[in-house]
Amino acid sequence: MSRRVVRQSKFRHVFGQAAKADQAYEDIRVSKVTWDSAFCAVNPKFLAIIVEAGGGGAFIVLPLAKTGRVDKNYPLVTGHTGPVLDIDWCPHNDNVIASASDDTTVMVWQIPDYTPVRNITEPVITLEGHSKRVGILSWHPTARNVLLSAGGDNVIIIWNVGTGEVLLSLDDIHPDVIHSVCWNSNGSLLATTCKDKTLRIIDPRKSQVVAERARPHEGARPLRAVFTADGKLLSTGFSRMSERQLALWDPNNFEEPVALQEMDTSNGVLLPFYDPDSSIVYLCGKGDSSIRYFEITDEPPFVHYLNTFSSKEPQRGMGFMPKRGLDVSKCEIARFYKLHERKCEPIVMTVPRKSDLFQDDLYPDTPGPEPALEADEWLSGQDAEPVLISLKEGYVPPKHREFRVTKRNILDVRPPASPRRSQSASEAPLSQHTLETLLEEMKALRERVQAQEERITALENMLCELVDGTD
Numbered sequence: 001m002s003r004r005v006v007r008q009s010k011f012r013h014v015f016g017q018a019a020k021a022d023q024a025y026e027d028i029r030v031s032k033v034t035w036d037s038a039f040c041a042v043n044p045k046f047l048a049i050i051v052e053a054g055g056g057g058a059f060i061v062l063p064l065a066k067t068g069r070v071d072k073n074y075p076l077v078t079g080h081t082g083p084v085l086d087i088d089w090c091p092h093n094d095n096v097i098a099s100a101s102d103d104t105t106v107m108v109w110q111i112p113d114y115t116p117v118r119n120i121t122e123p124v125i126t127l128e129g130h131s132k133r134v135g136i137l138s139w140h141p142t143a144r145n146v147l148l149s150a151g152g153d154n155v156i157i158i159w160n161v162g163t164g165e166v167l168l169s170l171d172d173i174h175p176d177v178i179h180s181v182c183w184n185s186n187g188s189l190l191a192t193t194c195k196d197k198t199l200r201i202i203d204p205r206k207s208q209v210v211a212e213r214a215r216p217h218e219g220a221r222p223l224r225a226v227f228t229a230d231g232k233l234l235s236t237g238f239s240r241m242s243e244r245q246l247a248l249w250d251p252n253n254f255e256e257p258v259a260l261q262e263m264d265t266s267n268g269v270l271l272p273f274y275d276p277d278s279s280i281v282y283l284c285g286k287g288d289s290s291i292r293y294f295e296i297t298d299e300p301p302f303v304h305y306l307n308t309f310s311s312k313e314p315q316r317g318m319g320f321m322p323k324r325g326l327d328v329s330k331c332e333i334a335r336f337y338k339l340h341e342r343k344c345e346p347i348v349m350t351v352p353r354k355s356d357l358f359q360d361d362l363y364p365d366t367p368g369p370e371p372a373l374e375a376d377e378w379l380s381g382q383d384a385e386p387v388l389i390s391l392k393e394g395y396v397p398p399k400h401r402e403f404r405v406t407k408r409n410i411l412d413v414r415p416p417a418s419p420r421r422s423q424s425a426s427e428a429p430l431s432q433h434t435l436e437t438l439l440e441e442m443k444a445l446r447e448r449v450q451a452q453e454e455r456i457t458a459l460e461n462m463l464c465e466l467v468d469g470t471d
Contacts, residue, residue, distance in 0.1 A: 007304065010351060010361060011278055011295050014333065016309030019346040025049075025062060026069045026343045030316050033102075035135060036179070036222060036269045036286060037086040039317030040344065042337050044325035044397045045094040046111060049344060050084045050317075051076065057084035057101045058119075061111050064325075077120045079107055088137040088147075091322070092371045094397050096124075098147055098161070100134035106149045108161045114457050125164050129157050136178060140187045142386050143378035144371035148190075150178045156190070158204060160375040167379050168204055184227040185276065188383045191233055193223035199235055201251050205381060213254040217245050222269050228296055229276035232258065236270035236283060244270055246283060248296065248303050259302040263292065273320040277364050278333055280306070282349075284318045291318075291336065291347070309347060313340050323366040324395040331359055363391045369398075 031039055031050040039050045042064075050059045057080035062070065082102030090096035098108050107123035132152035140146035145162040154177060156170040176195035183190060189210070190202040197220075201211040217223060217237025225235040233249040242265050247257040268285035275282075282293045291309040296302065319337030326332040334349035353359055368389030373382055389395070 009295060009297075009304070011280060011306060011333070014280070014293065014306055014349055014351055016291060016307075016347055016349050018311060018338075019348065023067050024343050024345045025067055027072065028060060028070055028342060028344055030339050030341060030344075031083065033083045033085065035083075035085045036271075037135065037317070038271060038319060039087075040319035040337050040339050041087045041089050041097065042319035042321050042325070043089040043094045044322065044395060045113075046089070046097075047319065047337060047344065048077075048087050048089070048097055049319075049339065050087060053078065053083075056081050057099075057103065059084050059087055059099060061097070061120075063115070066115075075116045075119045077109055077111075079109075079121050079123050079126075080105065082133070085133065085135040086137045088139055090139050090147075091141060091367065092139075092144055092369050094369065098137050098139070100137045100149055102133040104128070104130045104132060104134060104151070106130075106134055106137065106147070106159070108147070112453070114460060117460055117463065125161055127157075127159050127161070127164065129159075129166055129169070130155060136181050138181055138183060140378065141183050141185060141367070142187050142372040142384050144374055146187070146375050146378060148181060148183070150181050150192075152177060154178060154194075156181065156192070156204070162375060167375065168207070170202065170204060170207055173200070173202060173207070173209060179222040180224045182226045184231060185229060186383050186385050187378065189227075191225045191227055193225050193235070195222070197223065199223060199225055199233070199249070201233075205379065211251045211254055213249065216247060216249065216257070219243075221267060224270065224272055226272050226274045226281070228274065229279060232296075234272055234274060234281055234296070236272050238267075241265070242267065244268075244285070246270070246272075246281070246294065246303065261294065261303050261305065271318060273318070273334075273336075275323070275334060277323055277366055278362070280334070282320075282334060282336070284315060284336070286317065287314050289314045293349075309349075311338075311347075315339060316341060319344075323363075324368060324389065324391065326391075328358060328363055328391050328394060329356070331362060333362060358392050360392070365390050368395075 029052040041048045046061050048061045058076040058078040060076050080101035080103050084099050084101050086100040088098050095111050100106050106127040108125045110124050130151035134149050134151045136150035138148045147159045147161050150156045154174045158168040160167050174194045179193045181192050192200045197215050199213045199216045200209050203210050216235050218240040219238025221238045223237040225233050235247045244263045246261040248259040268287040270283045270285045273282045279296045284291050289311050293306045295304045315338045317339035321335040331350045331353050336347040338345045365388035367386035370387040372384035372387050
């Protein structure tokens with residue numbers, strides 16, 4: 001009698017569970033804009049959601065702990081003159097978020113740790129370079145202040161947000177609208193999908209396509225692609241019969257997929273969320289009411305279906321928490337923030353374990369908030385893997401320390417040492433005396449700004465106490 005061998009994997013029993021009602025965020029008017037982005041971005045401190053806004057574009061930023069009903073007058077981040085289409089938290093600073101808009105601009109915002117009393121209307125910097133709507137944003141995974149944007153003008157621009165300048169512009173690679181862009185783990189390559197139904201791997205610093213595959217999925221609906229930890233690619237798309245598919249590709253051999261999974265017939269684009277630590281990909285379709293997840297391994301059939309989390313309500317968008325924001329004591333391996341029409345609901349994925357001890361097999365060291373490179377180092381050709389941290393003691397986001405450091409990085413006006421720009425003889429270096437004077441002035445200015453912020457915080461606390469006293 002033959003015995004069926006069950007595949008060994010610690011993730012075979014991952015199960016999803018929606019948070020209790022009091023852990024959701026209620027009364028949020030989620031944006032109704034037709035655009036295939038996640039509409040939600042989350043980090044260990046904040047939850048950001050693109051919302052409906054009259055006469056412009058806006059998003060709301062809530063501290064993670066601020067669950068329950070959100071006051072209808074809660075301050076928004078407003079500044080765009082057209083709808084906001086994408087938002088992305090900086091991986092190296094939990095108080096910095098970028099937004100992209102129909103108004104052709106990208107804005108970078110500083111979010112305070114305290115709750116502001118009025119709308120945040122002044123971005124730290126506005127990045128203007130696209131001629132049409134900007135629908136995709138992605139921060140570089142390892143280099144400080146490097147941000148990618150992709151627009152309806154079929155152009156990808158890579159910015160140094162510390163100086164506001166364009167580091168690279170990839171304007172002759174895509175003949176049509178770009179549907180998705182993803183960095184690889186060290187930020188040396190990009191994977192893009194495009195309306196021309198081609199999947200491309202690009203070396204951005206050489207402005208070269210290093211590999212491409214036409215029609216990785218036969219259907220007409222948009223594709224999505226993400227890099228895996230070992231440099232392979234996962235793509236989602238549609239068959240000719242409109243069946244949704246997940247494919248695994250080896251860029252060294254783009255002829256045939258390593259694996260292909262067919263799912264259901266639906267026209268919702270599948271957004272892939274990939275976790276390199278567990279090698280699990282979660283597929284969330286806009287308009288779906290489920291999350292399917294698969295484990296990617298080195299052994300055939302390479303893509304292993306794990307399970308489906310199902311619920312009654314369709315999702316309008318989805319946020320995906322970085323690993324350092326998870327509760328390791330509860331064996332969480334992923335947490336999603338599912339957008340409904342008027343609320344956001346956390347969904348927790350866990351691996352059941354009997355022991356209360358730290359499960360180091362579930363939590364390898366993971367990317368922390370420190371960048372591995374400066375922007376000019378990356379531009380000059382250097383690569384570095386993410387700086388990893390252990391989650392054994394849990395992760396506590398820094399409070400005000402990083403808040404001040406960010407200002408120096410974000411407002412740093414030194415142009416990077418671009419390989420294309422050599423110093424001419426007329427650009428004489430600053431004298432030591434001038435440099436010291438400037439540094440002293442900057443230090444004094446920072447101290448004044450800090451004092452003003454502390455005064456604002458004190459006034460806001462007094463205001464809250466007064467309001468509480470009159471209730």
